[in-house]
Amino acid sequence: MDFEIPQEVETLRKNIQSFITEEIIPLEKHYDYEKGRMPEDINQQARAKVKSAGFWTPHLPKSEGGLGLDLIGTCIIFSELGRSPIAPYIFNCDAPDEGNMHLLSLAASEKQKELILHPLIKGELRTGFAMTEPSPGAGSDPTSLQTNAEKQGDKYILNGRKWYCTGANGAKYLIVMAKVNGSFRKTTMFLVPTDAKGYTMVREIELMGSHGPGGHCELNFENVEVPEDMILGRVGEGFRLSQERLGPARLTHCMRWTGMARRALSIARSYAKEREVFSARIADHQGIQWMFAERATEIEMAFLLTLKAAWLLKMGKDARQETSMAKWKVSESLCNTIDMAIQICGGKGYSRDLPLELFYRDARAARIADGPSEVHKMVIGRNYVSEKWDF
Template sequence: MPDDTPGELTELRARMAAFINDEVIPAEKVLGGRTPEARATLAALQERAKKLDLWILGHPAELGGKGLPLYDFALVNEIIGRSEYGQLAVGTYTMQDSIMLDLYASRAQRERWLKPLVNAEISPSVGLTEPEVAGSDPTRIATTAVLDGDEWVINGHKWFTTGASRAAFTTVFARTDEDAANPHAAVSAIIVPAGTPGLEISRVLETMGDTEGDHCELRLTDVRVPADHLLGERGKGFTIAQRRLGPGRIFHCMRWLGQAQRAFELMVERANTRYAHGSLLAEKGEIRRYVAESAAEIQAARLMTLDAARRYDQDGQARLEISMVKFWGAQVLHNVVDRAIQVHGALGVTADTPLEAMYRRARYARIYDGPDEVHRMVVARKLLADVSRAPWAGLPA
């Protein structure tokens, strides 16, 4: 914890830790199934979070949330992230989309979508990625939307549209201006309600052995929605996506901290109790190296995440800091979970611990919301053009 952390934030973190560790984590086995019991358990946890005043902490106060600045929320969200289900239990799962709608939605869109979204009455999804083109290059989006009178007619193919099978709406990013001089001005964002004729969920993707995920493949065939379902301005889809993805990447890094910390604790516990080859694992040099390197990497990722959140609170962008922590945080999560599995041996690859599921999610982390290679490219390009933009620039030499 930073030395100047306010007492009320310290107290909030303690209450959140008690809720996640004592109530959410013990319920993970039940929450992992798509059953009535899982839904009832989640609903009960959400009601409990509301009673404990832990509900929608990061959402803007004017929308009914607690309005925590991103920096403060980072310190809380690393605790929420200890459980895969933490953000669902405390209502922060929808923050990326809530931020996007809060910035760009019309009054009617706010009433229909934003208010129930913040209250966890509905869930969203976003259609960006397409199987035929590189998802890391949004200028390649092939889905089209043509204005026909007072309706948009959308045709295209999306996948990894997470949550579409249970979402009330999907924000579809489509090409609306083929003749735009700037390729970043060719795409717009359009809200497509669930159940709209022509919107088909063709399958839920099986990913890395997970047959119950929610990464959906969509087909859009002559999908018609009213012209006023355009989100923000025409041709501003790239800007809208970035304003959603920027803080979203920080949210991911916050959660990854919680996952890495939990994996670290499991590794330490195992090392201190497992006896082999004449001593506890904790007494062996290689295992001590795992512990030391993991601790250093987690702390570095934590400080970088907090710095990115602080900068975002200042300028609403923090592009360099976000790209840096996105690829570093993803790699740290992967490294720490991998070492924890190694220390657990055969036990680590079973579902008897959360580590094997953490490992699968850690591998995703290096791809979604921009692959590591793209974020490294962004950082290098910015610094090669202007080294004074380095995070330590301006410090005494």
């Protein structure tokens, strides 16, 4: 296996690293703690700068305005972007839009691409992905899906309730997972404009971390009419397409999270090198060096797992096992690292003088969203026991 980063990717990584350090991290001081998000005017000014620097939508092919990176290059660049929690949206490669771009490029018709994908790539609109439902609906277990679409002539009548739809407040279109005529086997993705009659954004859910530009929302669909030509892919392809979307989207989360873990660790290093306790720098105490050793090794292992899964996908191979391993381990190492960084920074780490308390709250979702750790462990264990997967 070749671990060398191609020269052009390394050059790009360095350029993006400087851009994040000089242009993006200083903007974090504008983060609105009351609202749990960045002011949108600052986001938009920064987005314009990213476009003129030529870094916009880095994950897309050059023909679609991106940087033409393969999945390994995307890993390396997304990990740099992940150093700032505000960067992925500013570069137009944050969840859920980045995963939705991938899904729409795979499955959308030309008309749907014109309507949704192309403006999404340009940053002219936002989208949401609505799968999770309040109890007793779909969550960890997608087979509990309740939302249903009844076929009536050349349209479908959609009814159901969703929640935790990231970005839905202010999004123009939603990708909604629903059964068809009550049949789970016919689960399908529907493209629903948010001005459709019968659709309500019930509320932005109050939660512990950032809200992004459109929150994490609860939604209601009451007799929403969806024309046949707004089905994404074909009837019954919902779960196959969701795997196509969620696999790479879980990995891109991992890529961004390793960047955030690296930044947390480096904030702790700076503090530990500068502050003296008991006649020595904090960094000179062996107990602290071991803490750095544990977390640095854990981040490196987690990043290598992410790279391995990305490499398998790039080779067109099945990467479901490695993606679950990466999702589980990266999210846990992110939470462990931030927790330890706060500890090393003492009272300052707990304050808003450092961004660690924000990282801590944001990172907690990583062990739940896109499949809780327990579900990924269940999948990994089952695959091993049944010998579907082996070393």
